[in-house]
Amino acid sequence: MDKIEAVQSEALQAIQEAGSLEALQAVRNTYLSKKGSIQALMTQMKSLPKEEKPAFGQKVNVCKQEVTQALEKRQAELAKLAIVARMEEEKIDITLPGDRLKIGTTHPLMMIQQEIEDLFLGMGYKIAEGPEVEQDYYNFELANIPKDHPARDMQDTFYIDPNTLLRTHTTAMQMRELEKAKGQTPIKLICPGKVYRRDDDDATHSHQFMQTEGLVVGEHITLADLKGTLEFMANKVFGEGRKIRFRPSYFPFTEPSVEVDVSCPFCNGKGCSVCKGSGWIEILGAGMVHPHVLEMNGFDSEKCSGFAFGVGIERVAMLKYGIDDIRNFYTNDIRFLETFDHFD
Ligand code: PHE
Numbered sequence: 001m002d003k004i005e006a007v008q009s010e011a012l013q014a015i016q017e018a019g020s021l022e023a024l025q026a027v028r029n030t031y032l033s034k035k036g037s038i039q040a041l042m043t044q045m046k047s048l049p050k051e052e053k054p055a056f057g058q059k060v061n062v063c064k065q066e067v068t069q070a071l072e073k074r075q076a077e078l079a080k081l082a083i084v085a086r087m088e089e090e091k092i093d094i095t096l097p098g099d100r101l102k103i104g105t106t107h108p109l110m111m112i113q114q115e116i117e118d119l120f121l122g123m124g125y126k127i128a129e130g131p132e133v134e135q136d137y138y139n140f141e142l143a144n145i146p147k148d149h150p151a152r153d154m155q156d157t158f159y160i161d162p163n164t165l166l167r168t169h170t171t172a173m174q175m176r177e178l179e180k181a182k183g184q185t186p187i188k189l190i191c192p193g194k195v196y197r198r199d200d201d202d203a204t205h206s207h208q209f210m211q212t213e214g215l216v217v218g219e220h221i222t223l224a225d226l227k228g229t230l231e232f233m234a235n236k237v238f239g240e241g242r243k244i245r246f247r248p249s250y251f252p253f254t255e256p257s258v259e260v261d262v263s264c265p266f267c268n269g270k271g272c273s274v275c276k277g278s279g280w281i282e283i284l285g286a287g288m289v290h291p292h293v294l295e296m297n298g299f300d301s302e303k304c305s306g307f308a309f310g311v312g313i314e315r316v317a318m319l320k321y322g323i324d325d326i327r328n329f330y331t332n333d334i335r336f337l338e339t340f341d342h343f344d
Contacts, residue, residue, distance in 0.1 A: 001059060003044075007037050008063040015070045021078050024071065031067055038064050108340045109210055109329055112237070112317045113192050116212050119236045123229075125188045125214070128177050132194055133160065134167035142175035143253040144293050151252045156198035158207075166196035169310060170213040171253060177215065178297035185304050186218035192313075203325045210313035217289060217299065217306030223256070226286055226307035230260055234283070237316060238265040245280065254287025254308055265319070274319070281319060284311040 011031045018024040031037050041060045048056055106114070117127060136147075145151050155168035167173075173191035181187055192212040199205045216225070227246065234242040242265060246258040262283050264275035271277040286309035291301035314326050321340070323329075328336050 001056065004041055004056070004059050004063050007031070007041060008066060011037070011063075011067045012070050015067070015074045018074060018078070021075065021082060024074055024078055028071055032064070032071070038067065105337060105341050107329075107337065108317050108321060108323075109313050111340065112313050112320065113210065113212060115237060116233070116311070116313075116316075117190065117192060119233060120190045120214065123188075123232075125190050128173055128189045128191045129193055130173040130176055130191070132167055132196070134165060134172045136163045136165060138175045138179075139165060139167050139169070139172040142179065142293070142296055143171050144290050144296070145252045149252065151250075158196050158198055167193075168197055169195050170211045171308070171310065174213055174215045174308060175293075175297065178217070178293070178299070181217075181297075181299075183298040183300065185299070186216070187306070188216050188218075190214045201327065203327070206314065206326050206330065208330075209326075211310050212313060213308060213310040215289070215306065215308045217294070217304055219304055221288075221305045221307055223288060223307070226288070226309065229307075230284070230286065230309060233311075234262045238262060238320065241268070243269070246286075249285060249287075251285060251287055253290050253293050255290045257285070257287035260284045260286055260309070283315065283319070284309055286310070 011027070014027045014030070015024065018027050029036065033039070038060065041063070042057075045053055045056050045060065121127070139157075140146070140149075140152060157168050158166040160166070170191040170193050173193065174189075177187065177189055177191070190212055191214075193210065194208055195211050196208050199207045201207060214229070216229075223246075227244065231242070231244050234244050241263075243263040245261050245263075247261065249257045249259040251257040259282055261280035263269040264272060264279050264281050266272050266274045267279065269279040271279050275281050286307065289306035289308050294301040294304065294306065314329060317323065317329070318326065
């Protein structure tokens with residue numbers, strides 16, 4: 001009889017101490033399974049004298065009942081605790097601040113290109129884009145730079161085969177557009193895009209850079225129209241009050257050809273370190289479309305004329321944002337790119 005009590009109190013204590021449903025199951029196995037301690041008591045009953053059996057059997061049954069009840073009670077408790085623990089674990093603190101999404105910014109070269117595109121679209125120009133892998137014919141021949149012409153040396157070139165190359169200027173695209181127009185005027189377009197030259201990269205040179213070229217062909221187009229257009233562009237890009245000046249130059253596809261300077265936006269033309277004391281900064285090449293280029297493309301150069309210009313986007317961006325190394329544009333260091341956040 002003492003043994004029954006001992007087993008019972010031992011079982012009840014183990015039930016109270018079971019800290020999880022798994023531990024409780026182990027307790028159930030120890031005491032209530034077929035090989036458990038309570039069943040073992042029943043087996044022992046067989047060896048008792050007959051008259052002791054009923055009382056013993058009854059006590060074991062009571063013990064079994066009490067242990068079963070205590071087990072069920074503890075099971076309910078532990079199940080409840082498990083839910084509470086899980087809810088605690090999965091709690092979401094909706095008052096925590098959210099993760100801020102990092103949004104990229106427009107690349108500084110894209111900013112300049114888009115600015116130039118916008119201002120020319122506003123003047124009724126259309127945008128023409130074309131292949132970067134170009135035929136010699138459009139890049140050179142139609143632009144009045146035949147094979148063996150010394151002007152080919154002006155633009156070191158990446159050739160793919162003798163007739164295919166990475167375009168050295170977006171003038172190639174202008175030639176495609178002139179050819180496509182089949183002698184019909186007016187033409188008013190800009191050609192933005194990447195160009196390539198076999199150059200050693202340093203702070204001011206890159207084998208790949210961006211240009212935007214403009215082309216206008218029609219009746220009575222003069223150098224004065226070119227000057228007015230470029231002055232308008234300079235004022236939009238570098239701020240109001242800019243003046244421009246032309247200096248004679250040479251391009252095979254324009255005649256006359258000019259280099260265009262803008263009055264220094266940093267010192268207002270007085271002379272500073274950026275303009276090297278001259279008050280002027282060279283920004284682009286331009287000229288009147290060479291009559292031979294017009295003729296080669298099927299235009300009557302007696303009836304129509306045109307102007308063209310080509311501006312380097314990197315150069316404008318470097319001047320405008322005070323960047324002294326062109327390589328910054330291509331290495332895409334996030335710290336560099338982020339400094340343009342506020343311009344966007
Ligand atoms: N294609 C010339 C260059 O790449 C620029 C240019 C364009 C000059 C149009 C005159 C007219 O250097």
